[in-house]
Amino acid sequence: TEFSTAFEDAVRLSSERFNLINPVFWKLKRALDIGSEKQLRLAVSHVRDFAQSIVREKRQELDKKSSLDTGDLLSRILSSGHVDESLVTDLVISFILAGRDTTSAALTWFFWLISCHSQVEEQIVREITENPEAPIYDEVKNMVYTHSSLCESMRLYPPVPWDTKEAAGDDVLPDGTVVKKGMRVTYHPYAMGRMESLWGSNWSEFLPERWLEKDKVTGKWSFVGRDSYTYPVFQAGPRICLGKDMAFLQMKRVVAGVLQRFRIVPAMEEGSQPVYISYLTSKMKGGFPVRIEERVIEQVSMSE
Ligand code: HEM
Known part of the structure; x- marks a missing residue:
């Protein structure tokens, strides 16, 4: 819990730097070690200590073993010759940031959206219950409706709402816009997901x-993806999210596991709408209060 709080503080405080009119303000506070910058320094050091302890423990564990009999990512990184503890600690922190807040943000908005669209929830539950005993990979591969619902939910509520890049050199964008070295360019998946010119x-x-297309002969639905420049929720190009497939696998497993047995019912005041906020990754302001109800379902087939 302590780590979680420190992590959230670090993310919030560092992203709040972007909201200041002039970066001089936070730089001055950092130099004097006061206010939000002092809090940030403490939070970052807490996060680093925790990540470092994970790396050290894993290294000790590996030192005791003669062969690599564990398949986890950190063991593989350490066994592949990465000896710089600081670099490996950075990798651990990056993976926590990349993989923890993104999927949880996506699922929060997803569960809220399906709670307001009962026909979508019904279709998802049909899909899940159709093949409850299938092996994990096949089960997830066949969940085309759930996959489409997740893509659609992230179109409206992207876990990374905007992303800024700094030009490494002078450049000209395809539309003729001149970008000089050091200039910042922001792309905005939140705005792009709501553009009529892109989505109608x-x-x-x-x-x-x-996101779905029906085969005229078999009547089966298949998923039709959009190119990652139209839908840059996972970014696009050579630095596209490395965890995209893993994220879908995790999210679909969670959705299947939860919806198979439960209904997620918003426990908000009648008529109140959740507020979308963002600190690097998006959040629902104040969290998503829910009531969990046990689901009673009958086995139904998609073809019915
Ligand atoms: C719904 C879930 C996710 C979304 C929307 C998402 C989105 C993104 C975005 C927008 C970037 C580009 C960031 C930038 O360069 O500024 C990125 C990068 C990355 N993501 Fe994800 N991500 C998700 C889940 C995950 C998961 C589960 C992992 C792995 C555990 C992961 C690993 C990474 C890594 C390693 C990068 C850096 C790639 C590079 O710079 O070459 N992501 N992700």
Whole structure:
């Protein structure tokens, strides 16, 4: 819990730097070690200590073993010759940031959206219950409707709402915009997911069907992805998210596990709408209060 709080503080305080009119303010506070910058320094050091202890423990564990009989990522990184503890600690922190807050943000908005769209929830539950005993990989591969619903939910509520890059050298964008070395360019998945020119006049509707195509012969639905420049929720190009497939695997497993047995019912005041906020990754302001209800389902087939 302590680590979690420190991690959240570090993310919030560092992203709040971007909101200041002039970076001089935070730089001055950092130099004097006061206010939010002091809090940030303490939070970062807490996070680093924790990540470092994970690396040290793993290294000791590996030193005691003669062969690598564990498949976890950290063991593999350490056994592949990465000896710089500081670099490996950075990798651990990056993976926590990349893989923890993103999928949890995506699922929070997903569960809220399906709670307001009962027909979508019904379709997902049908898909899940259709093949409950299948092996993990096949089960997830066949969940095309759930996959589409997750893509659609992240179109409206992307876990990384905007992302800024700094030009390493002078450049000219395809539309002729000149970008000088050191200039910052921001792309905005939140805005792009809500553009009529990209998604049509029904862009504001939560419609998983926009990602699906029905085969005229078999009548089976298949997923139709959009190119990553139109849908840059995982970024695009050579630095596209490395964990994209893993993220979908995790999210679909969680959705299947939860919805198979439970209904997630918002426990908010009648008529109140959640507020989207962002500190590097998006959040629902104040969290998502829910009531968990046990689901009673009958086995139904998708073809019915
Ligand atoms: C819904 C879930 C996720 C979303 C929306 C997402 C989105 C993104 C985005 C936008 C970037 C680009 C960041 C930048 O360069 O500024 C990125 C990078 C990355 N993501 Fe994800 N991510 C998700 C889940 C994950 C998971 C589960 C992992 C792995 C555990 C992961 C690992 C990474 C890594 C390693 C990078 C850096 C890639 C590079 O710079 O070459 N992500 N992700």
